[in-house]
Amino acid sequence: MTHNVYLYIAIVALTTYLVRMLPLTLIRKEIKNTFVRSFLFYVPYVTLAAMTFPAIVNATHNVWSGVAALIVGVIVAWVSGNLFLVASSACVVVFLAELILVRGPML
Amino acid sequence: MNKRQFLRGLRVGIPISLGYLAVSFALGITAREDGLTALQATLTSLLVNASAGQYAAFTVMAAQGGYLEIAIVEAVTNARYILMSAALSQKLPANAKLWHRLVIGFNVNDEIFGMAIAEEDKLNPFYYFGMMVIAMPGWALGTFLGCSVGNILPERLVSALSVALYGMFLAVIIPAAKKNRIILGVVLASMAVSLALSVWPLFVGVSSGTRIIIITVVLSALAAVLFPVREEAAQDDA
Numbered sequence: 001m002t003h004n005v006y007l008y009i010a011i012v013a014l015t016t017y018l019v020r021m022l023p024l025t026l027i028r029k030e031i032k033n034t035f036v037r038s039f040l041f042y043v044p045y046v047t048l049a050a051m052t053f054p055a056i057v058n059a060t061h062n063v064w065s066g067v068a069a070l071i072v073g074v075i076v077a078w079v080s081g082n083l084f085l086v087a088s089s090a091c092v093v094v095f096l097a098e099l100i101l102v103r104g105p106m107l
Numbered sequence: 108m109n110k111r112q113f114l115r116g117l118r119v120g121i122p123i124s125l126g127y128l129a130v131s132f133a134l135g136i137t138a139r140e141d142g143l144t145a146l147q148a149t150l151t152s153l154l155v156n157a158s159a160g161q162y163a164a165f166t167v168m169a170a171q172g173g174y175l176e177i178a179i180v181e182a183v184t185n186a187r188y189i190l191m192s193a194a195l196s197q198k199l200p201a202n203a204k205l206w207h208r209l210v211i212g213f214n215v216n217d218e219i220f221g222m223a224i225a226e227e228d229k230l231n232p233f234y235y236f237g238m239m240v241i242a243m244p245g246w247a248l249g250t251f252l253g254c255s256v257g258n259i260l261p262e263r264l265v266s267a268l269s270v271a272l273y274g275m276f277l278a279v280i281i282p283a284a285k286k287n288r289i290i291l292g293v294v295l296a297s298m299a300v301s302l303a304l305s306v307w308p309l310f311v312g313v314s315s316g317t318r319i320i321i322i323t324v325v326l327s328a329l330a331a332v333l334f335p336v337r338e339e340a341a342q343d344d345a
Contacts, residue, residue, distance in 0.1 A: 002171065003168070003171055003172075003173075003174065005143065005147050005168065006147070006150075007174065008164070008167075008168050008174070008177055009147065009150055009151050009154065009155075011174055011177055011178050011181070012151065012154075012155055012160070012161075012164045012177060012178075012181050013151070013154035013155050015178045015181040015182050015185070016155050016156075016157055016160055016181055016185050016188075017212060017213060019181075019182055019185045019186065019188050019189055019192075020185075020188045020189075020191075020192050020212045020213070020214075020215040021192070021208070021209060021212030021213070022189075022192070022212075023189055023192035023193040023195075023196055024192045024195060024196050024199075024208040024209075024211060024212045024215075025205065025208045025209065025212070027193060027196035027197070028196070028201070029201060030197065030201050031197060034335050034336070034337075035331050035332070035335065036331075037197070037336060038330070038331035038334070038335045038336040039327050039328055039330075039331040040190075040193055040194045040197050040327075041194075041331075041336045042290075042293055042326070042327040042330040042331060042336075043190050043191070043193075043194045043323055043327045044191070044194055044220070044221070044224040044279070044280075045280050045283065045284075045290050045293050045294055045297070046293060046294075046297045046322060046323045046326045046327050046330070047187060047190065047191070047217075047297075047319060047322075047323045048217070048221055048276040048279055048280050049276075049280055049293070049294040049295075049297035049298050049301070050297045050298065050300070050301035050318075050319050050322045050323065050326075051217060051273075051276060051301075051319055052273045052276045052277060052280075052298070053298040053301055053302060054298075054301065054302045054305050055273065055315070056270055056273040059269040059270055059273065060266050060267075060269055060270060061262070061263075061266040062266075065266070066270065069270040069273070069274070070273075070277075073270070073273065073274045073277040073278075073281075074277055074281055077274075077277045077278045077280075077281035077282060078281050078282070078285055081278060081281070081282035082278070083119065083122060083222070083275055083278040083279075084121075084122045085278075086274045086275065086277055086278035087122055087126065087270075087271045087272075087274035087275050087278065088122075088271075088274070089274070090270045090271065090273065090274035090277070091267045091268055091270055091271050091274070092267070094266060094267040094269075094270050095263060095264070095266075095267035098263060098266060098267070099263075102263075105262075
């Protein structure tokens with residue numbers, strides 16, 4: 001039996017929407033419980049840190065250009081904190097590092 | 108006030124949109140390899156806006172998995188958004204309207220969430236809408252291009268652009284870590300544990316999405332027990 005692709009897409013879209021929308025609509029009040037408040041306060045930092053490392057090192061064509069992007073990204077973020085500056089300097093560093101690290105055509 | 112916040116969201120959304128364009132390009136190529144048409148892949152991107160979730164979905168589609176199966180796979184791959192949405196619910200002003208919440212719920216994802224959390228005060232929904240309006244077309248357009256014309260970008264450029272979104276994450280967490288020693292410790296611990304789990308044989312079979320959830324739940328709970336946030340402190344540092 002072949003499945004309908006559009007039905008697949010509808011199911012995927014609906015499931016994803018429920019996952020995102022339910023916490024936003026069900027938790028309407030400010031949470032008073034200190035533990036829950038603290039837990040949710042730390043969630044973004046833990047999630048974003050864990051998503052960034054080691055993934056950034058494996059995202060590029062070469063591990064060392066990824067390491068360079070991480071180091072430069074951290075330094076620029078520490079000094080300036082400007083979103084666009086941090087993102088673009090990380091990209092530029094990867095490009096420059098791979099000009100040296102990866103010779104010939106990339107596959 | 109709301110209009111100005113919306114415009115600010117549009118501006119902040121530009122780099123997000125450009126980063127998406129590059130990332131979703133690769134997603135589009137995968138979609139084509141999994142047998143989807145450009146229309147189907149683009150439609151999925153417009154409706155779902157989730158990278159790992161869409162990769163997983165395309166894989167199940169290619170394997171002709173069941174409808175229930177794809178729903179479960181999707182709920183699991185996207186489970187980290189439960190935590191993000193819960194955190195956002197506390198970032199919104201208590202009087203945010205239901206339709207605000209319903210619209211924001213359409214596009215809770217790593218990057219826009221990161222920007223929303225980086226707000227000094229409560230989150231203005233219109234700032235969020237502005238980011239959505241500019242970021243979502245980037246995601247859909249990149250998917251469309253990747254699926255229809257394949258890889259037109261030189262590989263060197265794709266490799267360089269692949270770190271753009273991680274750079275944005277760093278721009279959210281590092282300035283907060285600079286201001287607050289506890290957040291600095293939490294960030295370093297999260298990265299260390301994330302590295303450890305990525306190479307630990309016991310976790311090799313576990314998808315990266317599930318790993319992120321485990322790390323987030325355990326470390327956030329630990330931090331909440333060890334360093335409970337007092338009302339005023341949360342206001343200052345959030």
